Amino acid sequence: MASYHLSVKTIKRSARRSATAAAAYRVGERIECQREGRVHDYTRKQGIEETFILTPKDAPDWAQDRSRLWNEAEASETRRNSVTAREWELALPSEISAGARSQITRDFAQELVSRYGVAVDVAIHAPHREGDQRNHHAHVLTSTRKLEAEGFTTKTRVLDSAKTGGVEIEQMRGLWAELQNRALERAGEVERVDHRSLEKQRDAAQERGDKLSAEELDRDPELKLGPAANSMERRAKAMAERQGREYVPVTERGAVVHAARQARVAFR
Structure with a gap:
């Protein structure tokens, strides 16, 4: 993404x-x-x-x-x-x-x-x-x-x-x-980036009457993993893929980020 x-x-x-x-x-x-x-x-x-x-x-x-x-x-x-x-x-x-x-x-x-x-x-x-x-x-x-x-x-x-x-x-x-x-x-990609803060994006969505987007944006900024945790989570994802099983985060920060991402996907 x-x-x-x-x-x-x-x-x-x-x-x-x-x-x-x-x-x-x-x-x-x-x-x-x-x-x-x-x-x-x-x-x-x-x-x-x-x-x-x-x-x-x-x-x-x-x-x-x-x-x-x-x-x-x-x-x-x-x-x-x-x-x-x-x-x-x-x-x-x-x-x-x-x-x-x-x-x-x-x-x-x-x-x-x-x-x-x-x-x-x-x-x-x-x-x-x-x-x-x-x-x-x-x-x-x-x-x-x-x-x-x-x-x-x-x-x-x-x-x-x-x-x-x-x-x-x-x-x-x-x-x-x-x-x-x-x-x-x-490139034919549907994803877009936004330089504005979540708060400003949420306010803009409310102004144009887009309640669904405003609710989705009503969240805290995503936690940054950092190099060490990022490396550990990447290895865990690769191993899960090789073994054909569901990825389970191996660090506390990774779990927080994964849960937040899963919640956003479910919300959509």
Whole structure:
């Protein structure tokens, strides 16, 4: 079943993080951080399906060099507590093809470039071996300054401001839902995603007089399993299928999630 996830995090020096390390880890490359004098080598990292960089049309040529790009981003910040990058983490629908997942991720990244004038570095990851095999996802790392012909310039304050940041992120959340739903429709899938909270979805259903949907949405958000429990439940499901028997959750969290899903299916 298609599910929605978009989260936005910041790469902060105050948390002892750097844009160079974040980029190297997500794309599985070796980047030497000139500011720290450290080498971040993740060339052995597996599960990376695709990486690419998108920049504004007047950006300098060196912006396509990942090491140079993120070292320049680090050099443009002088404060010890600077935010040097921003990460948008996206869940990708397993119901569509790898090519379609790549395209909607690229479309989302291009909108970030066009809307904020930033550099965008994308890594699309396959599901973890021990996790849910539907968990295709992308890490979209962006600069926190505009990238222009002369290099990094002004901060993207529209995303930093308490007044405008939430509004901007909500609009991007809506765009991500729209991109996924178009791809699901093209693939002939009936499932759709919704970026709104359950409460907002329920209110909308009530406003249009859809009592059945409103009642179905009158529930708590689904409990997150976490990597360890997810792995255990996946193995339990696979074993149940091999043995031709009904799947029985093996963790407390798994039981809660399974019961909630079964209740929703019965309700429909």
